[in-house]
Structures are given as structure tokens and as C-alpha cells.
Amino acid sequence: MTTEEKPELKQFLDAVHQVHGYDFTDYSEASIQRRINHFLLLKKIDGMEELKKLVLKDEKLFEEFVQELSVTVTEMFRDPTFYLSLRRQVVSQLATYPVIKIWIAGCATGEEVYSVAILLREEGLLQRSIIYATDINQKSLSHAREGVFDIDHMKTYTVNYQKAGGKTAFSDYYTANYNAVIFDQSLRQNIVFSPHNLSVDKSFNEFQLIICRNVLIYFNQRLQNKVLNLFYESLCPFGFLALGNKESLLFTDKRNSFEDIDKKEKIYKRLG
Ligand SMILES: C[S@@+](CC[C@H](N)C(=O)[O-])C[C@H]1O[C@@H](n2cnc3c(N)ncnc32)[C@H](O)[C@@H]1O
Numbered sequence: 001m002t003t004e005e006k007p008e009l010k011q012f013l014d015a016v017h018q019v020h021g022y023d024f025t026d027y028s029e030a031s032i033q034r035r036i037n038h039f040l041l042l043k044k045i046d047g048m049e050e051l052k053k054l055v056l057k058d059e060k061l062f063e064e065f066v067q068e069l070s071v072t073v074t075e076m077f078r079d080p081t082f083y084l085s086l087r088r089q090v091v092s093q094l095a096t097y098p099v100i101k102i103w104i105a106g107c108a109t110g111e112e113v114y115s116v117a118i119l120l121r122e123e124g125l126l127q128r129s130i131i132y133a134t135d136i137n138q139k140s141l142s143h144a145r146e147g148v149f150d151i152d153h154m155k156t157y158t159v160n161y162q163k164a165g166g167k168t169a170f171s172d173y174y175t176a177n178y179n180a181v182i183f184d185q186s187l188r189q190n191i192v193f194s195p196h197n198l199s200v201d202k203s204f205n206e207f208q209l210i211i212c213r214n215v216l217i218y219f220n221q222r223l224q225n226k227v228l229n230l231f232y233e234s235l236c237p238f239g240f241l242a243l244g245n246k247e248s249l250l251f252t253d254k255r256n257s258f259e260d261i262d263k264k265e266k267i268y269k270r271l272g
Contacts, residue, residue, distance in 0.1 A: 008048045009033060019056050022136070023199045024069060026223035032069065039068045063138075070137040071218065074108040076153070077115045077160035082213070082244055084165050085265045086116075090240050091123045094208055100129040101207045103234065105198060106215030107133040110144025111157075114173075115164075116211065117187040122167045126190060132205065134196035145193045147183040151176055198227045203234040210235060213244030221251065228252045235270045242267045 009032070013025045024032060036051070043061075045051050055062050077083055094100050100120075107113050113133040120126040135141050158170040174181040196204070198215070210231050216224045224247075231241055232254050241249075241258060243266040249255050258268035 009036075012048055012052050015052060015056055016062075020062055021200065022066065022197065026199060026220050026226075027069070027218055028220050031218055035069050035071075039065060042068075066137060067139060070108075070135070070140065072108045072137065072140050074111045074214075075160065076111040076149075076157035077164040077166075078112065078213075079245060079265075080160045080163035080165075082164075082242070082265045083115065083119055084163075085262045085267055086242065087119060087123065087165050089261050089267065090209065090242070091119075091125065093238075093240075094129075095123075095125060097208050098128065100125060100209070101205055102129060102131045102209045102211070103205070103207045104131060104133045105135075105196065105210065105212040105231075107135050107140075107144060107193070108137070109140045109149075110147065110193070111149070112211070112213070113144060113191055113193075114147065114183050114187055115161075117191060118161070118166075118173055119164070121187065126187070129190055131191045132207075133191055133193050136195065136197045138195055141193050141195060145188075147185075147188055148180050149174075149183070151179050151181050154181060198230070199223055203230055205234065206236050207234055207239055208236055209240045209242065211242045211244075213242070214246055216243070216247045225252045225254075228254050232257055232270065237270060237272045239270050240267060241270065 009029065010025065017023045017025060039045070040047070040051060045054065055065050102116065104113050104116060110133065113131060117126060117131060120129050133144065154170070161170040173187065174183045212231065216227060219227065228249060235241060240261065243249070245265055248266050249258055249268060257271055259271055261267040261269050
């Protein structure tokens with residue numbers, strides 16, 4: 001297909017990829033179009049042609065565009081039964097490794113990462129764990145590094161934490177300061193926050209556990225498949241892949257390379 005024959009959206013995403021190195025071409029079309037429409041309205045930009053001109057030459061606007069494309073909705077101990085399952089079905093096997101390397105891909109503003117760190121602390125594993133928390137969105141990563149969250153969310157997070165099998169008072173992990181809370185510095189010691197783009201970047205280590213929840217839903221089938229291959233290659237033999245209840249391995253070519261650990265929470269174990 002020549003460039004002239006490609007639909008407008010595809011042409012635009014190809015140009016963004018060429019100029020900025022960010023590849024959104026295999027994101028789910030419906031969701032990306034919705035986000036672009038919202039961005040056009042927000043910035044009062046008159047259609048895709050103008051958006052293309054502006055985004056290709058204006059770095060700052062491009063950064064804002066990336067923000068718009070990255071849905072950062074998240075929570076601490078989101079879907080608490082997922083964490084219960086990690087505690088019950090994964091932790092004892094992680095404990096057999098002298099050093100536990102965990103990759104949390106698409107970590108947004110870090111709520112999921114602090115939740116995993118708390119769980120590991122309570123299971124006596126945080127000291128010998130290294131959590132690599134990555135996202136495409138630099139602004140979200142800065143927020144995550146600070147470990148400061150809105151005090152208004154703590155009620156919901158406390159309930160989630162309890163349902164997730166939390167072993168103490170949730171407030172033991174943070175200090176309140178006016179409208180915000182700051183999470184315990186010691187939780188962050190073993191966390192490395194870093195940019196990583198699942199659509200273009202390679203693996204960077206070998207992990208005993210990879211968690212990637214509520215991210216693949218924004219990708220089309222081809223990109224989901226590519227990312228699941230990346231996860232497969234990044235896991236040690238018998239390592240765990242945790243996708244959460246909204247995604248699955250079902251339609252990917254790696255389906256037979258994993259055994260089910262929890263069918264509802266979509267936790268898998270790499271075969272050999
Ligand atoms: C809805 S949040 C999920 C946050 C968290 N995992 C959770 O379940 O609560 C989706 C995250 O995926 C990130 N994301 C989207 N495309 C990505 C890509 N290509 N590489 C890495 N992260 C990406 C977004 O920036 C966003 O922070």
C-alpha cells in the first residue's frame with residue numbers, strides 16, 4: 001500500500017513513529033481514535049491534517065499527545081482478589097529464589113507497584129526483591145517515583161488492601177501531610193522506575209514474575225502477541241506471568257507455552 005492510499009489515521013501514526021520513534025500503529029483503532037478526537041477538541045485543533053503538522057514539529061505538544069494516549073487509571077490493590085491469588089499461589093515459589101526479579105510493565109503512577117512492594121514486605125521477600133516498574137509515560141513515572149498520593153483515595157485503598165489479605169493497618173505504610181500521603185521510603189528502596197515502551201523496546205533482564213495488567217487491552221491482536229512473546233522471552237523457566245482478569249493468553253501463539261495457575265486472575269507459569 002502506498003502512503004497516499006493509507007487511511008488518514010494510519011498515515012498519521014506512521015509519521016509519528018518515524019519522527020518521534022513512538023509506535024502507536026498497533027494500538028486498538030477504536031480506542032486511539034477516541035483519544036485523538038478528545039485531544040483535537042481539547043487543543044482546539046482543526047482535524048487530523050493540522051494535528052499531524054503540529055505534533056510532528058512541536059516536542060511539547062507531542063509529549064502532551066502521549067499523555068492523552070496513555071490511560072493512567074489505576075488504584076492500589078486494584079482487583080484485590082488478584083493480590084490474594086499472588087499471595088496464595090505465587091509467593092511460596094518466589095521464596096525459593098535467592099534474588100527475586102519482578103517486572104511491572106505499564107505501571108502508570110505507581111499504585112500497583114507500591115501494592116506489590118507492600119505484599120512482598122508482608123511475606124518477608126521485599127529485601128531480596130528488585131522490582132522494575134516501567135511505563136511509556138514519563139510524567140506518570142515521575143509521579144510514581146515520588147510515592148505521593150491523594151489522601152482522599154486512602155479509604156478505598158484501605159478496603160482493597162484488607163480484601164487483598166493485608167496483614168496490618170494500611171496506614172502503617174504512609175504518612176499523611178495535608179491532602180496527600182507519602183509512602184514509606186523503605187518500600188521504594190528496591191524499586192527501579194524506568195521508561196520502557198512495550199511496542200518497540202526489547203527485554204532488559206530475566207524475571208521470576210512479570211505483571212502487566214490493564215495495558216494489553218489498548219493494543220490490537222498483533223501487538224498483544226508481540227508483547228506476550230517479549231514477556232515469554234523475559235521470564236526465567238517456570239517464571240510467572242500475571243495479566244489480571246481483563247486480558248488473557250488465549251488468542252496468542254504462546255498459549256501452549258504456559259500452564260494456568262489461576263484462570264480467573266489470569267496468572268500463568270512458563271513451562272520450562
Ligand atoms: C490503565 S493503566 C494500567 C495501570 C496498572 N497496570 C493497573 O492495572 O492499575 C495503562 C498504562 O499502560 C501504559 N502504556 C500504554 N502503552 C504502553 C506501551 N507501549 N509501553 C508501556 N506502557 C504503556 C500507559 O501509559 C498507562 O500508564
